[in-house]
Amino acid sequence: MDKDKLVPILKEDSNKINKNRDHRNIGKKLKFFVFSDRVGTGLPLWLPRGTILRKNLEEFLTDVQRKSGYEMVISPHIGHKKLYVRSGHWSKYGKNNFKPIHTPRKEEEFLLKPMNCPHHCEIYRSQEWSYRDLPKRFAEFGTVYRYEQSGELHGLTRVRCFTQDDAHIFCTYDQLLEEFKKVINLVVYVFRSLGFFTYTVRISLRDPKKIDDYIGSETNWEKAEKAILQVVKEENIEASVNYGDAAFYGPKLDFLIKDTIGRSWQLGTIQVDYNLPERFDLYYKGRNNKKCRPVMIHRAPFGSLERIIAIMIEHTEGNLPLWLVPDQVVILPISDKYVVYAKKILNLMLNYNIRVFIDNRNEKINKKIRDSEENKIPYMIILGKKEEKNEMMSLRRHGLGHIGIFSISNGIESIFNETNLKTIKLF
Incomplete structure (x- = not known):
């Protein structure tokens, strides 16, 4: 999953929120999490009660995903620099991430994992697939690391280490629209289960004036953008169009939920990607036994466990629901x-x-x-x-x-x- 908005969308400044609703104060008081200068700024430590809260969210979404045909996977916290060079993430975000880890072996460099997408591409690539096997839906609560500037850090909403509820769907072109609709239904179900009933939808496309900021061919982008626009039309979804907020590898559909004090937060991002399957040379055997390129869907309903917990604490003023709260x-x-x-x-x-x-x-x-x-x-x-x-x-x-x-x-x-x-x- 590409970089998310980790801050409120509306004008309200989360730094000025009432202290009785501020997730930093409530989290400390209820012994959910702490920060330590010795560990490092932007790196939350989860206490026993906060760990129960996280695990409850994980179990909830794991169960929802299992019933929707997802398979859980686990990828390492680091990856070879070459992995992210191939995906394009290094050239796009390399300067904003932690510096490479040099090993004793000459010219061997690793990175703290800034995103899960390349790892899931390699998981798909580890086997041969037929069109009969697709779609493959790989899900992971993957912890990623991004070196946010110290002035941008804010409680759990902007951190340097966070866990995404990430998933990547590899499907055929003919399956794309149906899979996209299923993800929309899953995202809306998650929102309602967490008590968010008011949301808006935004289509994020390329900035036509900055084509060089994106990877892939014009044909791939046209197909991806067409798919999102078609799904929105067929599902009768009211959505605004925003140019310039697409991921560097594909357009996306963003859901913005509204909390009890009127702020909007970007959650539930769904992205269509023709480019990473091409970069990683992913394929499946089609009906004619020829190699065919799958389409990739990226999605994360929560965005990250850290952010959704922060939002929910402030949304409820710490009065979490019975199924979720650590001590019932x-x-x-x-x-x-x-x-x-x-x-x-x-x-x-x-x-x-x-x-x-x-x-x-x-x-x-x-x-x-x-x-x-x-x-x-x-x-x-x-x-x-x-x-x-x-x-x-x-x-x-x-x-x-x-x-x-x-x-x-x-x-x-x-x-x-x-x-x-x-x-x-x-x-």
């Missing part, structure tokens, strides 16, 4: 006498894979509730004499307060059912 439930016994009962409920909830823990600190119950609210834990189970005697649980919902007394089975079932709802509810 906290059990609050009002005294040590009810810890045994709390452990009984804990074990039952763990059987449902609910992320739950007991707060058995020597603190007043009101203090525990306040702390749970500040930590934005969705559910609080209050246990005292009445609850233990009747084998019940008193439930509180973050942002709503007390919601009722439930039997153990009904309370757990209600929470479990909500964990399977892949949507965001704002408070």
Whole structure:
């Protein structure tokens, strides 16, 4: 995937956002991630709770992709410089990336991986394919490295190390439109699952005045641009046209979601590429047993895990949905006498894979509730004499307060059912 916009599209300056919504403040307070000068600027360290958050997003998209016919792959964090020279990324972005790594071997140079596309081309190239095998859909949560200027770094939205939810589809010319439409449907499904229902669409084409900024033949570009325009027309998508924002190897369709405070963010980029398959000499055997060149589709609904997490934190003011949040439930016994009962409920909830823990600190119950609210834990189970005697649980919902007394089975079932709802509810 080519370089993304990692900043808001609209006028609002993300540096001036209210501190109560700023993902940097919330991320630190909720112990999601930290930055360390010793590690290096722009290189986030993910803490245990933030790692759970990331993994939940990965598992969600992995499941969506698996059901859509994608195969997961893994590529290394470095690659030979020659790989990126062949793809054209070195001449386009080499000066803006980390310097080459020189090995003891003469004239051998490696780069920290700035993008995943060349690696996936080599994965495709490792085998012979027939038209019957296509499309091949390779997906990866690939970590890439780009040397952003220090003045441009901003929390998780602009970093030097980030993980893309990248995928590359290799298909025949006849399959291109159908595959493109399927990617659009997947992107829209992901948006809705994350609580983004308002978005605009933009077609990004070449700047006709700067043709030399792009690789490939005029014929390849015409075919790629025609395909995107045709899909948009057939799907009745309202889209603006923007010249000059195409990737250097192909045009793209960009989705701009709008968050709760009116900012737009570029997500869901889909690119059509005839040029990298040509540069890497990729082919498949057609019906007549002759070598045919596949078409390549690049796509990344999140853009990067870092950016989508930052956007979602600010979009919800840190009130993440139950299916995604690291700690779903906290059990609050009002005294040590009810810890045994709390452990009984804990074990039952763990059987449902609910992320739950007991707060058995020597603190007043009101203090525990306040702390749970500040930590934005969705559910609080209050246990005292009445609850233990009747084998019940008193439930509180973050942002709503007390919601009722439930039997153990009904309370757990209600929470479990909500964990399977892949949507965001704002408070």
